Amino acid sequence: MSDAPLSKSPSRPVPAVVNALRIMKALSRADRPLNLTEIAQETGVAFATALNILRTLEADAMVSTPAGTKTYQLGLGLLQLAQSVPNPDPEAALRERMKQIATEFDCLTALWHITRSRVILRERALADRPLRLDLQVTQRMPVYLGAIGRIVAARRGVAREALRREFEALRWEDPVSFDRYWLEIGEAAARGYAIDAGHLYKGVYVVASVACNAAGEPVAGLSAIALSGSLDPARLTRLGEALRDACQTAGASSP
Known part of the structure; x- marks a missing residue:
């Protein structure tokens, strides 16, 4: 058996993670909450996929839905995560x-x-x-x-x-x-x-x-x-x- 180190295969982006990031970036750029259709159009993520991702993010407070609307915005869970990011200098x-x-x-x-x-x-x-x-x-x-x-x-x-x-x-x-x-x-x-x-x-x-x-x-x-x-x-x-x-x-x- 060869002692040569195994080469690493090129990393492949995980589609679900890529789509979730696209959605969150779209919400961060918007100057108001967006509805599902707007999010799908802005990100190119399929309607049903976007809905499932938004529901998952909402469950962990990464996005939120303003009361009485069917729109989405970034949630307080992101702020809690950001406060834990160390600044080395x-x-x-x-x-x-x-x-x-x-x-x-x-x-x-x-x-x-x-x-x-x-x-x-x-x-x-x-x-x-x-x-x-x-x-x-x-x-x-x-x-x-x-x-x-x-x-x-x-x-x-x-x-x-x-x-x-x-x-x-x-x-x-x-x-x-x-x-x-x-x-x-x-x-x-x-x-x-x-x-x-x-x-x-x-x-x-x-x-x-x-x-x-x-x-x-x-x-x-x-x-x-x-x-x-x-x-x-x-x-x-x-x-x-x-x-x-x-x-x-x-x-x-x-x-």
């Missing part, structure tokens, strides 16, 4: 967004690598404008300092007394009380981003959010830095939401 995903956020909100953005005890600056991005803010950002700092520290503490769920011990070693240009700091951690947990209103750096607002791994541990962070008064409350909220959304997309799990 959240910093790379955040790097793509940081320049856009810097330009959109006319601020400085910073990308952070998060360890157990410190955050380490990876890079900065400046607004793509002739006149733009540029500040020297600390290269590394204690993990619970500033806006990034508040949201890290919120995501880790650090107990109050344990955090108080960490807080005593933190240094601020304009000191904040622990009670206020603790309150702002609760606010950060609720909205998905934290704000430091001139405490870390006097006269400077810092907004931050973090991307977490599958275990819920913060691994990367994105912060935006702007002069106090340069962002009205509504714009500050939009900035925080932009950072939060970028981090949710980059992370393996959502808050």
